[in-house]
Amino acid sequence: MKLTLPKMLQIAVTFVTCAFLLVPTLQSVLAGVTVNYFKGVSSGLTLKWIGRVWELYADSIFLSIWLAIACLVCTLIIGVPAAYGLARRPGWVSRVLEEFISLPLAIPGLALALALLQLYGSMKGFRTSWTFILAGHVLYTLPFMVRSVLAVLSVIDLKTLEEGAASLGAGPWRRFCDIVVPNAMPGILAGALTVVTLSIGEFNLTWMLHTPYLKTLPVGLADSYASMRLEVASAYTLVFFVIIVPLLMAMQWASNRAQRIAQ
Amino acid sequence: MTLTLKSVSKTYPDGTVALQPTELHVEPGEIVSLLGPSGCGKTTLLRIIAGLETPNAGSEVRFGDDDVTNMPVEHRKVGMVFQSYALFPNMSVKGNIAYGLKMQKLGRDAIEERVTEVIRLCQLEPYVDRRITALSGGQRQRVALARAFAPRPRILLLDEPLSALDAALRVTLREELAGLLRRFNITALFVTHDQDEAMAIADKVAVMSHGKVVQTGTPEELYRNPKTSFVAGFVGHAMQLEGQVRGSVLEMSGGRLELPRAGDDCDVYVRAEDVALDEAGPLKATVESSTFLGTHYRVGLSGLGARTIFANHAGQKSPALGSQVRVAMHPSALMLLPREDDRS
Ligand SMILES: Nc1ncnc2c1ncn2[C@@H]1O[C@H](COP(=O)(O)OP(=O)(O)OP(=O)(O)O)[C@@H](O)[C@H]1O
Numbered sequence: 178m179k180l181t182l183p184k185m186l187q188i189a190v191t192f193v194t195c196a197f198l199l200v201p202t203l204q205s206v207l208a209g210v211t212v213n214y215f216k217g218v219s220s221g222l223t224l225k226w227i228g229r230v231w232e233l234y235a236d237s238i239f240l241s242i243w244l245a246i247a248c249l250v251c252t253l254i255i256g257v258p259a260a261y262g263l264a265r266r267p268g269w270v271s272r273v274l275e276e277f278i279s280l281p282l283a284i285p286g287l288a289l290a291l292a293l294l295q296l297y298g299s300m301k302g303f304r305t306s307w308t309f310i311l312a313g314h315v316l317y318t319l320p321f322m323v324r325s326v327l328a329v330l331s332v333i334d335l336k337t338l339e340e341g342a343a344s345l346g347a348g349p350w351r352r353f354c355d356i357v358v359p360n361a362m363p364g365i366l367a368g369a370l371t372v373v374t375l376s377i378g379e380f381n382l383t384w385m386l387h388t389p390y391l392k393t394l395p396v397g398l399a400d401s402y403a404s405m406r407l408e409v410a411s412a413y414t415l416v417f418f419v420i421i422v423p424l425l426m427a428m429q430w431a432s433n434r435a436q437r438i439a440q
Numbered sequence: 441m442t443l444t445l446k447s448v449s450k451t452y453p454d455g456t457v458a459l460q461p462t463e464l465h466v467e468p469g470e471i472v473s474l475l476g477p478s479g480c481g482k483t484t485l486l487r488i489i490a491g492l493e494t495p496n497a498g499s500e501v502r503f504g505d506d507d508v509t510n511m512p513v514e515h516r517k518v519g520m521v522f523q524s525y526a527l528f529p530n531m532s533v534k535g536n537i538a539y540g541l542k543m544q545k546l547g548r549d550a551i552e553e554r555v556t557e558v559i560r561l562c563q564l565e566p567y568v569d570r571r572i573t574a575l576s577g578g579q580r581q582r583v584a585l586a587r588a589f590a591p592r593p594r595i596l597l598l599d600e601p602l603s604a605l606d607a608a609l610r611v612t613l614r615e616e617l618a619g620l621l622r623r624f625n626i627t628a629l630f631v632t633h634d635q636d637e638a639m640a641i642a643d644k645v646a647v648m649s650h651g652k653v654v655q656t657g658t659p660e661e662l663y664r665n666p667k668t669s670f671v672a673g674f675v676g677h678a679m680q681l682e683g684q685v686r687g688s689v690l691e692m693s694g695g696r697l698e699l700p701r702a703g704d705d706c707d708v709y710v711r712a713e714d715v716a717l718d719e720a721g722p723l724k725a726t727v728e729s730s731t732f733l734g735t736h737y738r739v740g741l742s743g744l745g746a747r748t749i750f751a752n753h754a755g756q757k758s759p760a761l762g763s764q765v766r767v768a769m770h771p772s773a774l775m776l777l778p779r780e781d782d783r784s
């Protein structure tokens with residue numbers, strides 16, 4: 178392959194763009210493991226800050242993971258049947274419903290949180306429990322689950338497949354379990370990963386809904402930036418990366434698979 | 441099991457009358473074909489029998505002594521082969537075939553035994569563990585048949601089982617399907633719009649037109665004794681001879697033709713294989729076209745009426761285009777059918 182001028186320019190631009198994105202990331206990660214950020218890497222490397230993050234924010238990490246799992250369970254239980262219902266009865270009513278479910282996508286998280294606070298803020302037990310944040314997360318992530326499952330379901334001839342199963346003696350519940358869910362699996366998987374990733378990374382809404390005793394990972398991150406040494410905050414970012422990057426990669430893989438099926 | 445339909449009709453919610461009150465009776469073990477042009481209501485009728493569509497009030501569907509009119513699909517014990525096969529892509533060939541047996545809550549051994557039996561019957565051994573997506577059209581068709589047949593249904597319903605295949609394969613699989621259905625020894629009803637297919641597979645054919653069964657009979661009966669011009673035209677492509685019927689003679693523009701009986705108020709029909717090019721024939725015609733079809737020539741003749749009449753000519757040589765020929769039709773081959781004002 179010959180390196181022509183345009184080709185070299187292309188490579189250079191790509192390289193610069195990557196560097197622009199990667200250098201701050203690397204710097205931040207590096208800051209999290211240096212002894213003293215202001216003296217630079219020459220001051221030595223340490224895992225002390227990561228230890229500090231664990232001490233201070235382990236609860237946040239567990240809360241976030243717990244919330245993500247609970248949120249996933251809720252969106253699965255609500256979202257998959259909802260997508261199935263929409264796919265089985267195409268028509269303008271379904272269209273309107275689909276748009277309605279998707280509304281939280283267009284509304285800023287802050288507005289959503291405000292609405293939740295206005296409506297349920299006075300219910301003390303609910304307001305101060307983790308389920309309050311969960312409600313916000315479910316509201317926010319549900320459209321992703323519904324759309325992802327719907328995309329897969331709407332390309333397979335669900336009606337005829339179900340009629341086939343029914344003629345073989347399968348009742349509605351069996352058809353849902355044996356035919357609908359397995360065939361929607363790529364969409365469910367892609368949706369699930371999106372939901373988990375979004376729930377773990379969600380900040381806007383959670384910031385409004387959280388209480389001092391219920392800080393999620395991103396809220397803790399903001400808190401550490403505001404009140405801790407820069408090294409601790411950077412170490413926090415590192416921890417965040419370690420949790421979120423594998424999820425992002427899995428999500429990419431799953432959505433590729435779902436797309437291949439949809440073709 | 442006998443299948444009996446009593447005044448079964450269907451009007452779709454949008455007002456389409458897909459089926460006018462229809463009677464049908466199928467004897468146990470009989471293979472019956474529903475034959476008719478596109479849109480005449482064949483699929484609708486089949487789906488009503490399967491329980492996938494609710495007929496209008498007053499309709500009655502009986503399986504033997506069992507009135508199943510209001511029974512949902514999953515309890516009817518019918519085997520259905522869909523036009524698109526509707527095989528489950530999330531299961532292997534074996535999984536598909538075993539599904540109906542699992543729904544009957546049979547034991548593992550019983551399922552295994554029956555699946556093996558059906559797979560052998562349908563010659564699917566090499567594909568047992570394949571994914572559905574890795575099968576050819578013909579193989580899918582056999583899997584669909586095996587899946588429908590495995591749970592020992594009371595009746596097998598097939599909706600254009602061969603139409604998803606290309607033309608050459610369709611002819612081969614037609615014979616195969618006929619053989620399989622006979623070996624299954626089961627009551628079967630199958631839908632087609634192809635008269636050759638109906639003739640090749642069925643014991644009895646029910647010809648449908650505009651949401652009605654217009655005639656039922658063996659393929660021979662329908663071919664030799666059509667009751668209406670629609671059946672004559674649809675089964676075996678009968679052509680109408682134009683002219684004036686006077687007593688037992690048809691006066692055509694090409695000459696006078698002897699009829700088997702007096703037929704005032706009748707139209708006269710004939711099939712291409714009964715039109716002979718014969719020196720001594722009573723009719724004069726001009727050769728307009730000639731197509732070589734291997735076993736015979738299909739010769740288009742003008743001058744016998746406004747429309748071209750075709751003759752299947754089995755000679756070694758085709759007559760020259762534009763030449764005058766004489767044509768004969770044996771009276772016994774002519775079909776006199778009541779004139780219809782509304783011909784379809
Ligand atoms: N779900 C439906 N709603 C409204 N009308 C319908 C519906 N299904 C079928 N029809 C109409 O009912 C009539 C009969 O349809 P049907 O599918 O039974 O025909 P068919 O004989 O199977 O035709 P083909 O050979 O093309 O499959 C048609 O005019 C069709 O447009």
Ligand SMILES: [Mg+2]
Binds near residue numbers: 482483484
């Ligand atoms: Mg049809």
